[in-house]
Amino acid sequence: MIKERIQLIAEEIFNDVVGNRRHLHANPELSFHEVATSAFVAAKLDELGIPYVRMADNGLVGLIVGNKPSNQVVALRADMDALPITEINDVPYKSQNVGVMHACGHDAHTSSLLGTATILSRIKNDFGGTVKLIFQPAEEKLPGGANLMIQQGVLENPKPQAVIGQHVMPFIDAGKVGFRAGKYMASTDEIYVKVIGKGGHGAQPQQNIDPVIITAHMLTALQQVISRFADPKNPSVLSFGKVIANGATNVIPNEVYLEGTFRTMDETWRAEAHIRMKKLAEGLCESMGAKCEFNIMKGYPYLINEEKLTANVKGFAVDYLGKENVLDLDIWMAGEDFAYFSHAADSCFYRLGTRNESRGITSSVHTPTFDIEETALLGGTGLMAYIALKQLGN
Numbered sequence: 001m002i003k004e005r006i007q008l009i010a011e012e013i014f015n016d017v018v019g020n021r022r023h024l025h026a027n028p029e030l031s032f033h034e035v036a037t038s039a040f041v042a043a044k045l046d047e048l049g050i051p052y053v054r055m056a057d058n059g060l061v062g063l064i065v066g067n068k069p070s071n072q073v074v075a076l077r078a079d080m081d082a083l084p085i086t087e088i089n090d091v092p093y094k095s096q097n098v099g100v101m102h103a104c105g106h107d108a109h110t111s112s113l114l115g116t117a118t119i120l121s122r123i124k125n126d127f128g129g130t131v132k133l134i135f136q137p138a139e140e141k142l143p144g145g146a147n148l149m150i151q152q153g154v155l156e157n158p159k160p161q162a163v164i165g166q167h168v169m170p171f172i173d174a175g176k177v178g179f180r181a182g183k184y185m186a187s188t189d190e191i192y193v194k195v196i197g198k199g200g201h202g203a204q205p206q207q208n209i210d211p212v213i214i215t216a217h218m219l220t221a222l223q224q225v226i227s228r229f230a231d232p233k234n235p236s237v238l239s240f241g242k243v244i245a246n247g248a249t250n251v252i253p254n255e256v257y258l259e260g261t262f263r264t265m266d267e268t269w270r271a272e273a274h275i276r277m278k279k280l281a282e283g284l285c286e287s288m289g290a291k292c293e294f295n296i297m298k299g300y301p302y303l304i305n306e307e308k309l310t311a312n313v314k315g316f317a318v319d320y321l322g323k324e325n326v327l328d329l330d331i332w333m334a335g336e337d338f339a340y341f342s343h344a345a346d347s348c349f350y351r352l353g354t355r356n357e358s359r360g361i362t363s364s365v366h367t368p369t370f371d372i373e374e375t376a377l378l379g380g381t382g383l384m385a386y387i388a389l390k391q392l393g394n
Contacts, residue, residue, distance in 0.1 A: 028082030070128030115381030172353030188335030
């Protein structure tokens with residue numbers, strides 16, 4: 001049976017997949033700078049005899065065509081970029097690029113998809129249809145590699161009926177996967193604010209326009225945009241993580257600078273909230289004698305997993321891994337540029353468990369101690385190959 005063949009090959013190539021992952025982990029590159037990473041992937045595709053084209057500078061799109069007749073197409077996506085984090089793990093494959101780290105598992109995604117490509121290449125005689133391999137740059141930085149690749153035609157010629165992506169999840173044990181149909185991840189907008197007043201001596205506030213006090217009022221008032229105007233059934237988050245008022249104990253500064261994020265799962269409300277936040281901030285500051293520069297950098301849209309496709313893919317995962325290893329997930333207010341694929345085609349984005357408490361592999365993504373339980377790659381490579389073939393109708 002096809003499942004047993006996939007599992008057998010996944011076991012045979014496991015050490016190679018781990019080796020690829022460790023090479024990528026030791027040689028991370030930031031968003032839009034994945035030159036060596038792209039070259040490494042291209043060399044592996046060449047070894048497999050898989051034709052590919054370059055897209056969005058460092059992106060690669062390969063095609064595997066089964067030898068049985070079929071016009072069905074499925075796309076599999078992996079991102080390749082790393083983060084500006086200094087790794088502190090003491091492992092043989094620790095990042096050799098100081099200040100850059102694969103702290104979000106994109107090394108695992110890329111090596112896993114290369115493993116999936118190896119499996120599919122070996123069984124081309126046993127399936128019909130086309131598998132499009134999308135090795136995507138720049139997931140971590142706006143405007144997002146997914147957006148750029150879609151603009152450049154990654155979902156055309158041939159056009160996939162479904163796009164599948166997986167992402168590591170350190171809160172799920174290795175060997176398990178998680179799914180959620182419908183809305184899953186949030187849109188992500190960056191907010192940059194400057195409140196400009198008139199600084200002076202802290203003992204003479206009557207001579208100043210205090211931007212610190214005005215900022216305090218503004219921050220409290222902005223939360224009411226969420227609590228009073230958003231539909232309570234629509235998740236929304238507004239957080240400010242940077243506030244700089246560079247005065248002193250007796251110095252009121254001229255201005256206060258802020259950075260924050262706004263996240264939600266409804267595009268209509270998202271647009272309305274942008275208008276309301278800007279209007280409120282500017283009006284409140286003006287009423288207190290200050291000026292407000294309120295800028296919103298619109299980021300990724302919310303991610304939605306197509307209901308029927310996700311139900312099917314979840315069923316394939318149950319077939320491949322067993323029901324006890326397939327979990328249901330809650331919504332997650334983090335962002336992901338796979339969301340662009342989910343708005344352009346029927347898509348499913350699921351989670352690959354990478355946790356191993358007994359080995360201390362529990363750190364969250366985007367931390368300097370993040371790592372994965374590498375046995376997760378055994379299921380990651382095989383499951384994605386199985387999903388692709390089943391989705392193609394084999």
